[in-house]
Amino acid sequence: MSGPAASLEVSSAERPVAVRVRALSRVHGRGVQQVLALENIELDVRQGEFVCLLGASGCGKSTLLHLVAGLDQPTHGEITVEGGQPAVMFQDAALFPWLTVSENVAFPLEMRGMARAQRAQRVAELLELVHLDGFAQHRPHQLSGGMRQRAALARALAQDARVLLMDEPFGALDALLRDRLHDELERVWRATGITILFVTHNPREAARLADRVVLLSSRPGRVADQLEVELPRPRRMDSPDVALLAGHLTRKLKEIIRGGARDENDEV
Amino acid sequence: MAALATRTMKSDRRAAPEALAQARTGAAAAWRRAQGPLLAVLVALLIWELVVRSGWKPQWVLPGPAPVLRRLAQEFSSGEVLAAARITLGRASAGFALAVLIGTAWGVAMSRVRLLREALAGLIAGLQTMPSVAWFPLAILLFQLGESSIQFVIVLGAAPSIAVGLVSAVDHVPPLLLRVGRTMGARGFTLFRRVIFPAALPGYLAGLKQGWAFSWRSLMAGELMVFMADRPSIGARLHFARELSDAEGLLAWMIVVLAIGLLVDALVFGRVENSLRAKRGLGEDV
Incomplete structure (x- = not known):
């Protein structure tokens, strides 16, 4: 270094370690077309x-x-993630176009079985955190690219991962x-x-x-x-x-x- | 270099969809939208009139637009059109509702179970190419001359389109949305109900629209073939008009068939589709 x-x-x-990756390998394809995408990855994230x-x-x-x-799924090796399923954000915000911004953020809360009243409060908090309060009732297509990513961030945080x-x-x-x-x-x-x-x-x-x-x-x-x-x-x-x-x-x-x-x- | 520069400029020029949508509302826009169809109707009437005047067929076989429209107005004011439309649309909605139920269940099953899908793909393609009139002899054999035979054929005509529409819409759901749904804890039927189905809704709606067109056509064939004298439906009126060599009546009732088909398409499916597209910000019409 x-x-x-x-x-x-x-x-x-x-x-303590939050993500532990051990001896991880991933092979794509089969037979002659096999490609070794990842080889023996060791990684700890604290x-x-x-x-x-x-x-x-x-x-x-x-x-x-x-x-x-x-x-x-890995070809070889092990992955452990603290707290189970991690939240994920992609290059595309991938908001659900049929839901409003607040419904999008509420989605993971609903999946976790949170009650409606609590949900509304949590959504408001999260939208405030990403500076999107005032856009709760907007549809994803009405937002700019940056605002969409902020909404996606709020939705990812709503998973409480x-x-x-x-x-x-x-x-x-x-x-x-x-x-x-x-x-x-x-x-x-x-x-x-x-x-x-x-x-x-x-x-x-x-x-x-x-x-x-x-x-x-x-x-x-x-x-x-x-x-x-x-x-x-x-x-x-x-x-x-x-x-x-x-x-x-x-x-x-x-x-x-x-x-x-x-x-x-x-x-x- | 020059080509590159122009491309960059083009991609920067993005119109705000909200502004466009607002400009399109209002009376002026409605008039602008109506101009095209209106022109088409005028042209059609003109061609009709010209054909009649050419003397190709005698007037009592092919009357011109004026007497036919007069006759149509008469049938309207006497209440005949509404009475017949009530019977026919009652059948249409009952049959279509049944087709939606069956077609949707069928489509869901096919999109969830691979084996079912492979087994039924050929059958569906076959059903879709089968002209609905060809089902009537069997329908009449099974259900006699009655409402059930008509419903049977409507369902056979519309359900495959609805099922196919749903299956292909589900196939085209962006994989990224599925991934997002899964990482947020939606699995199995919840994933289907909350992510896959809403994402597939526009395609499903297209299938419904096509299914409606099929059921309307099957119904007209049915009302002409499974003819019930005690129920003066639109098809029965067409049948009467032909029996009596009443060319004016025949053409007037044909216009009714066309108008109802168009109205349902525009008022029911057109509206639902437009509101769905507007909500999702999908392609403004060009």
Whole structure:
């Protein structure tokens, strides 16, 4: 572990583990067309920690997230998630278009069997938390992309899961909006103490958000390196520290990709 | 480079759907919407009149629009149209309701059970190509000349369309919505009722609409074939008119058939569809 602004944080290492991944492999396809998407992944995410999975497109980071979410089954290995089913957010907000914003946020509450009166109160709280109060009766198509993602965040938080998985949730938004949502996410994360596992291919985003960045190699996806980020919060995307760290992460990522390419050439 | 630049500009130019929707409401918009169909009706009447004037058929076989419309007005004011429509629409709604029940249950079963779906796919395709008139001899054999034979054929005509509409709508539900539903704890029938079915609703509605068209056609065939003298339905009036070589009456009652089909399509299905599309912000009409 080297580079600027990266050092080992002791306090987080003492917290109990919220997501434990052991000897995880995932093979896609069968026979000749088999592709080893993930190989022998070992990963611990501690309670309340914000971990970014950083890797090139197609490196299997989304596969890993889907496995942790229980949306896909591993070929080998084990995954344990504190508190059972984690909440998930995708690049597409995937709100239900036939429900209003508040009905969308109420959906997981209803699935958990919460009474109507309590539900209404909780929905109001959550919408306030993501700054969407006043849009409760809107339909998803009436919201902007950023507002949709905020509604999706409120809905994910309504699951009351201990772990939140995010699959490039701001990938489709413009830079300004993304910056704003980073601020909001950081605020919500601090207010709720939820554990976040966040997939991104953007080193700046990882540097902006993460307590720890896990770098994945491509084909097969392996944990290539890990980096604790000790920059003070709240951070800014355009601060020199974040930019410096992002540059460092970019170089590391390039090394990993080049290393992977060299491996492939060796095999030939 | 130039091509790239124009593409970027285009994608930035997004119209606000709310503003468009507001502009479309109001009398002016209603008039604008009515212009097209009105023009079509006028053109049809004109062609009709021209054909009659060409002397292709004698007037007592093919009368022109004026006497037919006069006759239609007469049948209306005497209350005959409403009386006949009441009988026919009563049959139509009873038969269609039954078809919706059966078709929906059928579609749900097929979309949930793979084996059932594979087994029934061929049967449904066969049923859909079968002209409904071809069922009447069997229906009459089974149920005699009566309401039940008509209902039987309506259900056979409409239920497959409704089932197929539901199955294909369920197939086209975005997988992401299913994933989201599952991670939020919706499983099994709850997932179907709360996520899959609402997501499939527009496609299901399209199936219902098609089912209605089929049942209306089957019903007309039925009223002409399963003819009950004591029940002056629209089909019975057509039958009478032909027996009496009453060409004006025949054409007047045909207009009634056409008008009812169009009205139900526009007032029932059109409205439901529009409100559903508006709620979900789906494609504003071009």
